[in-house]
Amino acid sequence: MSGDTALNLPEDLKTRALNNARQATPVEALAPLRQDALAALEGTAFPGRKTEAWKYTSLYALTDGHLAARAEGAAPADLPTLSDYRLVIVNGRLDEERTALPEGVTLGRAARRLEGLTTPFAFYNGAALDDAVTLDVAANTDVAAPIQVLHVAAGDAPSHCNVRLEVNLGTGSRLTLIEQYLARGPVLTNAVTAIQAADNAHLTHYRLQADAGDSLHIGTLLFQQTGVSRIDSYQLMAGNRLRRNDVRAFLDKSGAELNMHGVFVARDRSHIDNQLCVEHRVPDCTSNQVYRGLAGEKGRAVLNGRIHIHPGAKGTLAELSNKNLLLNAGAEIDTKPELEIYNDDVKCAHGATVGQLDALQQFYLQSRGIDAAEAKRMLSLGFVNELIMGLPDQAVADWAQPWLAAELGGRPGADEEAA
Amino acid sequence: MLEIRDLHASVAGQPILKGLNLTVKPGEVHAIMGPNGSGKSTLANVLAGRDNYEITGGEALFDGKSLGDLEPEERAQLGLFLAFQYPVEIPGVSNMEFLKAALESVRAAQGKEEWDSVTLLRKAREACKQVDLDAQFLKRGVNEGFSGGEKKRNEIMQMLLMEPKLALLDETDSGLDIDALQTVAKGVNSLRGPERGIVLVTHYQRLLDYIVPDFVHVLSGGKIIKSGGKELALELEQHGYGWLTSGDNGDNGKKDQTA
Numbered sequence: 017m018s019g020d021t022a023l024n025l026p027e028d029l030k031t032r033a034l035n036n037a038r039q040a041t042p043v044e045a046l047a048p049l050r051q052d053a054l055a056a057l058e059g060t061a062f063p064g065r066k067t068e069a070w071k072y073t074s075l076y077a078l079t080d081g082h083l084a085a086r087a088e089g090a091a092p093a094d095l096p097t098l099s100d101y102r103l104v105i106v107n108g109r110l111d112e113e114r115t116a117l118p119e120g121v122t123l124g125r126a127a128r129r130l131e132g133l134t135t136p137f138a139f140y141n142g143a144a145l146d147d148a149v150t151l152d153v154a155a156n157t158d159v160a161a162p163i164q165v166l167h168v169a170a171g172d173a174p175s176h177c178n179v180r181l182e183v184n185l186g187t188g189s190r191l192t193l194i195e196q197y198l199a200r201g202p203v204l205t206n207a208v209t210a211i212q213a214a215d216n217a218h219l220t221h222y223r224l225q226a227d228a229g230d231s232l233h234i235g236t237l238l239f240q241q242t243g244v245s246r247i248d249s250y251q252l253m254a255g256n257r258l259r260r261n262d263v264r265a266f267l268d269k270s271g272a273e274l275n276m277h278g279v280f281v282a283r284d285r286s287h288i289d290n291q292l293c294v295e296h297r298v299p300d301c302t303s304n305q306v307y308r309g310l311a312g313e314k315g316r317a318v319l320n321g322r323i324h325i326h327p328g329a330k331g332t333l334a335e336l337s338n339k340n341l342l343l344n345a346g347a348e349i350d351t352k353p354e355l356e357i358y359n360d361d362v363k364c365a366h367g368a369t370v371g372q373l374d375a376l377q378q379f380y381l382q383s384r385g386i387d388a389a390e391a392k393r394m395l396s397l398g399f400v401n402e403l404i405m406g407l408p409d410q411a412v413a414d415w416a417q418p419w420l421a422a423e424l425g426g427r428p429g430a431d432e433e434a435a
Numbered sequence: 436m437l438e439i440r441d442l443h444a445s446v447a448g449q450p451i452l453k454g455l456n457l458t459v460k461p462g463e464v465h466a467i468m469g470p471n472g473s474g475k476s477t478l479a480n481v482l483a484g485r486d487n488y489e490i491t492g493g494e495a496l497f498d499g500k501s502l503g504d505l506e507p508e509e510r511a512q513l514g515l516f517l518a519f520q521y522p523v524e525i526p527g528v529s530n531m532e533f534l535k536a537a538l539e540s541v542r543a544a545q546g547k548e549e550w551d552s553v554t555l556l557r558k559a560r561e562a563c564k565q566v567d568l569d570a571q572f573l574k575r576g577v578n579e580g581f582s583g584g585e586k587k588r589n590e591i592m593q594m595l596l597m598e599p600k601l602a603l604l605d606e607t608d609s610g611l612d613i614d615a616l617q618t619v620a621k622g623v624n625s626l627r628g629p630e631r632g633i634v635l636v637t638h639y640q641r642l643l644d645y646i647v648p649d650f651v652h653v654l655s656g657g658k659i660i661k662s663g664g665k666e667l668a669l670e671l672e673q674h675g676y677g678w679l680t681s682g683d684n685g686d687n688g689k690k691d692q693t694a
Contacts, residue, residue: 045499083693094637202482234555254593324495350609375486376523377523377525379484379486379507380483380519380522380523380525380577381510381517381525381533381536381537382484382506382508382511383483383484383485383507383510383511383516383517383535384508384511384533384536384540384541384593384597385508385537385538385544385597386537386540386543387506387508387510388506388508388535388572390536390540391508392531394528394532395525395528397527397528398525398526398528399527400527400528401527401528401578402526405527411462
């Protein structure tokens with residue numbers, strides 16, 4: 017390829033994104049947000065190879081032209097049912113006919129400007145939204161059953177969709193939210209989920225990412241704990257052609273507690289990049305993060321765990337643990353805790369390891385007649401199963417166990433295809 | 436069933452067994468005793484096929500097959516069982532799931548009928564009861580957070596279910612209080628039978644009060660230096676290993692004086 021046809025990918029992506037946003041069909045309820053986001057997008061560069069936060073993740077896959085078209089495929093008929101209450105969002109648009117919500121939860125079709133989200137993909141999400149879903153949980157409501165939100169993306173050719181979900185938990189409310197991403201085909205899901213919790217609110221949150229191997233996902237999950245609230249988040253994620261998950265959490269009222277548990281698996285040639293950032297901005301908040309990662313074949317996984325303790329956040333308790341397992345030498349996992357602490361009166365612990373299967377555990381299984389391949393499969397499943405065994409909702413655990421077992425068995429054929 | 440001839444073995448390149456001979460026939464219970472570092476555990480691990488435990492000379496035949504040629508799982512499928520001195524903790528793999536995988540594989544290899552999950556659970560509960568282990572342990576991760584005694588009971592529980600032809604027990608008595616020792620011994624004794632061989636590797640005589648062996652061997656310096664009946668164990672208890680291990684003719688005292 018000669019020099020003058022070489023692509024400036026960040027510039028190209030930005031031009032595409034701006035054009036798409038300017039040409040998008042107007043939606044009245046979203047107009048102010050879209051204008052706002054467009055202005056921000058104009059002033060923001062897309063990441064290139066030298067952008068630190070994108071060090072391990074190349075956007076080269078997007079040269080296939082995902083931003084050139086909107087995803088228009090139909091949702092598969094058989095969607096997993098994990099609760100009686102659910103929302104189905106197809107290519108970013110709510111499927112109203114398949115909506116069933118419990119009492120005490122109000123559905124809205126708007127979106128707000130989100131403080132703390134400054135990435136170009138989040139701005140693009142806001143600038144080009146076709147639809148948005150907001151769930152408001154009324155104060156003092158204990159929502160009877162989980163709400164399952166299915167984010168479906170489908171397309172046969174490279175295309176993309178922008179997905180936006182906002183959930184606001186009123187004072188003293190309780191909710192279990194199951195977010196499930198199911199992309200089929202070479203579609204990029206550009207997702208933003210924002211959750212706000214008021215005083216005494218308690219959210220149990222699941223993020224299940226079981227997209228097809230050829231799909232792409234760039235998403236941000238935002239937690240805003242504006243009240244003395246508790247959020248327990250469980251994130252199960254399979255790598256695909258490109259998966260980038262940013263999680264940003266703001267602990268903004270003393271006494272707030274955030275617990276995040278995650279499992280990520282990168283097999284064959286799949287990719288997953290987790291960028292976590294927890295902001296302790298006020299005194300006496302607690303955050304606890306436990307992530308387990310697993311990579312095999314030529315899979316690539318990344319975790320960057322940033323904990324930012326602001327000067328006024330005395331009495332903070334913050335922990336981050338990330339253990340990883342490499343199944344073979346061709347796989348790669350990069351993990352880095354990143355602590356920024358500006359107050360002396362805090363307790364902050366972190367640990368990150370990358371290891372291989374334990375030879376003695378393997379011998380023990382084999383000495384009981386279990387063959388080497390099955391022993392490896394059992395041990396790698398066991399490595400992440402500790403977290404699955406701790407899932408508080410049985411329906412999710414029942415879905416997760418076979419899904420994970422299949423992921424760990426590898427996706428037969430995928431590697432040969434890619435090779 | 437087990438025929439060991441002039442066996443030499445190294446652990447990570449270090450020679451440990453130096454010409455060991457041992458024959459175990461069906462129905463026999465053998466005790467292998469010896470001081471620390473004599474090679475007792477090495478023998479057990481070599482026979483089970485642990486990595487880095489390498490046969491460098493001689494042979495170990497199990498039902499006529501050379502163990503050195505077989506993977507650990509193939510040895511188990513033939514009916515060899517090692518009760519570990521230090522059972523391994525495997526968090527995230529439940530005891531029950533582990534038993535299911537092990538029994539499916541071993542029973543299929545031995546041409547025994549497959550147990551459905553109801554039968555398996557019933558048998559597993561019975562085996563737990565036999566070794567005084569709460570059935571709740573079946574749901575927990577393999578040996579995860581078990582006490583020393585619970586781990587040993589878990590080994591015997593597995594052994595009862597696997598019904599091996601040859602059971603090797605590597606210091607199963609270590610770390611057990613007297614009640615646990617009796618329970619474990621009862622479990623082992625229940626497996627005694629004309630078809631089955633049992634090899635007890637132990638440092639102390641007290642296990643042999645409860646599991647009475649047909650033969651006792653003293654292992655020292657990587658060889659069996661004395662064999663006898665159960666009374667040999669009592670002699671060892673009284674006199675220690677010194678009178679056997681200090682020299683070829685037991686005249687160590689003289690040597691000390693001249694040294």
